[in-house]
Amino acid sequence: MTNHSLILGGAKSGKTGFAEGVALKGNQKPLYVATGRAYDEEMKLRISAHQQARGDHFDTVEQPINLISALERARSKYDRVLVDCLTLWITNLMMADYDVDESVEALAHWLSTNDDISVVLVSNEVGQGVIPDNKMAREFVDHAGIAHQELSRICQNVVFVTAGIPQNLKGDLA
Numbered sequence: 001m002t003n004h005s006l007i008l009g010g011a012k013s014g015k016t017g018f019a020e021g022v023a024l025k026g027n028q029k030p031l032y033v034a035t036g037r038a039y040d041e042e043m044k045l046r047i048s049a050h051q052q053a054r055g056d057h058f059d060t061v062e063q064p065i066n067l068i069s070a071l072e073r074a075r076s077k078y079d080r081v082l083v084d085c086l087t088l089w090i091t092n093l094m095m096a097d098y099d100v101d102e103s104v105e106a107l108a109h110w111l112s113t114n115d116d117i118s119v120v121l122v123s124n125e126v127g128q129g130v131i132p133d134n135k136m137a138r139e140f141v142d143h144a145g146i147a148h149q150e151l152s153r154i155c156q157n158v159v160f161v162t163a164g165i166p167q168n169l170k171g172d173l174a
Contacts, residue, residue, distance in 0.1 A: 004111050004119045005157035005173060007166075008148060011124060014164035016050070016084055019122045022173055023082040024057060026118075030080040032058035033070045035089040050084070058082070064092040067103075068110050075117050086123035086151075090143050094136070104147040112154045123148060125160065 005022060009015035023030045032054060038044040051060070059078075063070040067089055074081050083089075093100045111119060127145045132138050152158045157171030166173065 004155045006121045006155040008125045009161035013161045015161040023120045031074045031078045032060045033083045034062045080118045082120045084122040100143045
């Protein structure tokens with residue numbers, strides 16, 4: 001078991017705010033690894049809102065694909081890292097034709113072998129809605145669900161946030 005945490009929830013559920021609170025419980029400024037890419041104006045506005053909300057409480061690195069590289073670089077300087085979010089990371093991997101399952105396995109392996117840093121992972125739970133009507137969207141839901149299962153096995157804490165209310169699924173963060 002590692003000292004890592006997986007924070008799940010739907011869109012606008014309060015998961016990022018909760019995860020930021022978890023990441024800020026420490027003695028030094030944590031690192032925020034942002035995986036989002038601004039493909040359109042609406043996404044630019046979302047990213048800007050997230051940046052403004054976190055203010056100067058975090059150092060920030062934007063890393064849409066090479067998540068392990070960002071975590072590896074953070075090990076020497078930070079004791080806590082927040083990654084927001086895994087579902088955008090999975091989308092980026094799919095759009096760049098990376099092997100998503102291999103990338104998730106590599107992340108899980110890295111997390112399970114590096115407990116000198118605490119990583120707080122944020123991800124959208126997308127498997128509780130209707131089955132998507134197209135192949136790519138179904139593959140995305142499958143990749144996200146499999147990633148959540150694999151990462152929840154190795155994380156010490158797993159929390160599901162609904163309507164701003166955190167619910168412990170594993171561990172005792174909420």
